[in-house]
Amino acid sequence: MTETHSKYDLATNPLTIFWLIKTTPEWLALPPHGDNGRFAWGRTVLNPILARYPGARMGFYDSEAFTADCTDVMVWTVTSLEHYNGLVNELRETEFWSHYFTVEKIIPAIENEYAKHYKTEVFGQTQ
Template identity: 80%
Template sequence: MTDAGSQYDLTTNPMTIFWLIKTTSDWLVLPPHGDNGRFAFGKNVLDPLLARYPGATMTFYDSEAFTADCTDVMVWTVTSLRDYNGVVNDLRETKFWSHYFTIEKIIPAIENEYAKHYDVEVLGQPTASLTA
């Protein structure tokens, strides 16, 4: 049985937050390489900022070839709301926010929350009786 207190302890059950974002023309005119390029911005601005907040890690997915809703999806794994709030506030102070990218939608989620709430097995996962 799941302890209701630990169910929302982000250190043991991280929150996942999906950001649907779009690149702007300002981002697209930057060359990929070079001192003032896209990768330099990532290395010099984003990497140090993200390193300050270990409780909010991010992975990046390209989606422009598959949808018009967004060009990219950022997936945050959050073990500290303080760190997540910090990284968001700091991102807003950079050209990332609204200059190079627009944030179209933010979707917070808790993985398999229904199973924890109802104390049932996760759907779609093999059970011991099926794998034996």
């Protein structure tokens, strides 16, 4: 059997990267709505950066009601390390990094890597 793609080919097996982040008092001081609010900042600063790097898609989860470790979890699905690195560099040059949010922990992970490594079925999934 010839394998047509590597299990480490991000195009076919994306890397998932979890960011545990905390909001800062500066972020919470912004009103949610309005021209200088949180959603306006997301539309004018964050969205254009994300659009430039389609090889790193973001999911955003609120967690402040369930843990003191972080207020939110950003989940990145990465098919291009170049795009991921680019967006991180751009985010570091905005108010996102250490002004509005602190990045508490970054956890890269490969989904079901154990099954790929041992060429076996995925636990918890029936065929």
